[in-house]
Amino acid sequence: xxxxxxxxxxxxxxxxxxxxxxxxxxxxxxxxxxxxxxxxxxxxxxxxxxxxxxxxxxxxxxxxxxxxxxxxxxxxxxxxxxxxxxxxxxxxxxxxxxxxxxxxxxxxxxxxxxxxxxxxxxxxxxxxxxxxxxxxxxxxxxxxxxxxxxxxxxxxxxxxxxxxxxxxxxxxxxxxxxxxxxxxxxxxxxxxxxxxxxxx
Numbered sequence: 001x002x003x004x005x006x007x008x009x010x011x012x013x014x015x016x017x018x019x020x021x022x023x024x025x026x027x028x029x030x031x032x033x034x035x036x037x038x039x040x041x042x043x044x045x046x047x048x049x050x051x052x053x054x055x056x057x058x059x060x061x062x063x064x065x066x067x068x069x070x071x072x073x074x075x076x077x078x079x080x081x082x083x084x085x086x087x088x089x090x091x092x093x094x095x096x097x098x099x100x101x102x103x104x105x106x107x108x109x110x111x112x113x114x115x116x117x118x119x120x121x122x123x124x125x126x127x128x129x130x131x132x133x134x135x136x137x138x139x140x141x142x143x144x145x146x147x148x149x150x151x152x153x154x155x156x157x158x159x160x161x162x163x164x165x166x167x168x169x170x171x172x173x174x175x176x177x178x179x180x181x182x183x184x185x186x187x188x189x190x191x192x193x194x195x196x197x198x199x200x
Contacts, residue, residue, distance in 0.1 A: 006084075007162070013106075013149055017076045024045075032057075032108050033108065033160070033188065034057055034106050034107060034108055034109075034154055035051075035106070035107070035109050035159060035160040036104050036105060036106035036107075037049050037050070037051050037104075037105050038102055038103070038104050038105075039102065039103055039105060040064075040101075040102045040103070041098055041101075041103075042101050042118065042119070043172060044083050044101065044147070045098070045099055046086075046087045047085065047088055047098070048083070048085050048086070048116070048118045049079075049084040049086060049105045049107075050084055050115055050116060050117070050118055050177055051084065051109055051110075051113070051114075051115055051159055051177065052081050052084060052109070052110045052113075052114035052115060053081060053084075053105070053107035053108060053109055053110070054081070054107070054108045054109070054110055055107055055108050056074050056077070056079050056086075056105065056106065056107040056126045056175065057074065057106050057107050057108065058071075058074065058104075058105075058106040058107075059072040059073075059074055059086075059088070059103060059104070059105055059106070060072065060103070060104040060106075061088075061090065061094060061096075061101045061102070061104075062101060062102045062103075062104070063096045063100060063101050064100060064101065064102055065100070068091075068096075070091070070093070070094045071088075071096075072088060072090060072091065072103075072195075073091070076088055076089040078090070079123065082116070082148075083116055083118075084115075084116045084118065085118075085158055086103070086105065088103065088168065090132050090137065099187060110152075110159075111156070111158060111159070112152065112153035112154065112155065112156045112158075112166070113152075113153050113159035113162075114152045114153070115152075115166060115177055116148070116151075117149055117150075117151055117153045117166070117168045117169075117175070118149070118175070119170030119171065120149055120169075120170055120171070121149060121169060121170070121173060122166045122169055122170055122171050123145065123169050123199050123200055124142060124200045125198055125199045125200050126138060127144060127151060127166055127167060127168040127194075128165070128166065128167035128168070128191065128192065128195035129141070129142055129144075129164075129165075129166050129167075130159060130164060130166075130187075130188060130191045131155060131162070131163065131164045132162070132163050132164075132184060133163065133183075133184030133187030133188060133191075134187070134191075135153070135191060136164075138157045140155075141153065141154055141155045142154055149168075151166060160179065161179075161180070162179065162180065163179065163180040163181055163183060163184055164178065164179055164181075165177070165178035165179075165181055165191075165192075166178065167192065167195055169199060183186060
């Protein structure tokens with residue numbers, strides 16, 4: 001088992017920062033490498049993984065006030081990997097509303113890593129994309145579709161193991177997806193600052 005962390009940050013208008021984590025596991029039965037993202041329902045009440053999964057293998061719900069945990073059958077949910085939205089059909093034994101829970105979404109990630117930058121990019125400035133503490137180059141290291149907000153790495157980035165950070169501005173504030181940034185903390189801080197200064 002290899003361990004890694006993926007953080008999903010959402011900075012809303014009130015500057016409330018939500019942090020999501022991730023870990024890689026290898027399923028003995030399937031032999032497939034999986035990773036998980038912990039996410040909360042968005043302001044529209046929907047759940048998005050943001051990271052593109054080829055398939056989901058497990059969904060867990062946590063009621064945020066008491067940390068009560070529940071298993072949700074993957075077969076009862078609908079996942080759209082073109083938007084990363086997940087329609088969660090919670091079992092009757094869960095007494096809490098979807099909006100009040102966090103969800104641990106486990107699955108087989110796309111490789112190289114792909115993301116749908118939920119909320120869109122509401123500025124002319126491209127998303128800030130950094131790999132291993134350096135600025136990634138559009139068209140060389142990644143592609144980005146401004147209509148679908150689909151960001152796909154060309155460089156073979158493993159969403160669970162490699163170091164990267166993606167930042168984008170939505171109508172509700174700044175969002176970011178990152179993994180294993182600790183070894184390059186100083187470099188990422190400078191890159192973030194430069195990106196913010198370049199927002200148009």
